[in-house]
């Protein structure tokens with residue numbers, strides 16, 4: 555299986571996936587790491603590992619549609635079986651999400667369906683949540699609402715600020731995202747209607 559990973563920043567989730575793929579010998583290769591930002595730190599990590607990189611700078615396009623069309627063209631040049639959004643901070647058009655239906659994953663730093671959108675840790679703390687976490691899900695036209703593959707839960711601790719909670723959630727992200735991608739590349743995911751689960755019924 556060929557993976558294309560999209561980033562916008564440091565790419566710590568991309569890094570976790572690249573390392574797990576190599577260390578665990580997945581039936582997969584990282585075909586490319588693509589960013590919408592030329593200054594994304596993760597591009598250097600990928601280049602240092604000999605992984606193809608590309609930049610599609612969203613500032614260079616007049617519309618969201620034009621950007622998404624160019625992004626899809628560049629992605630398809632790498633013939634991916636799966637496109638992985640890893641800290642990719644762009645909202646994608648319905649045409650784009652339809653093009654990659656059931657082969658486009660994202661990780662969101664909350665226990666969906668709670669706290670869709672931005673500033674999830676601040677909002678969880680403001681509500682006095684006792685647990686928090688992250689969700690790996692397939693991407694659909696509706697933001698942060700696609701079929702859930704895996705979730706990771708972490709405790710909220712007294713005195714947590716958003717920075718502390720974000721760091722704890724990030725450790726869960728680095729656990730569940732590689733595992734979720736591995737399930738996909740091993741063809742272990744089974745769909746029933748609009749929901750998906752591991753063929754052995756793993757949680």
Ligand code: GRF
Nearest residue numbers: 564565566567640641662663
């Ligand atoms: C993470 O919190 C992730 O959940 C969100 O973007 C943040 C940065 O991710 N999507 P990364 O370090 O760039 O992978």
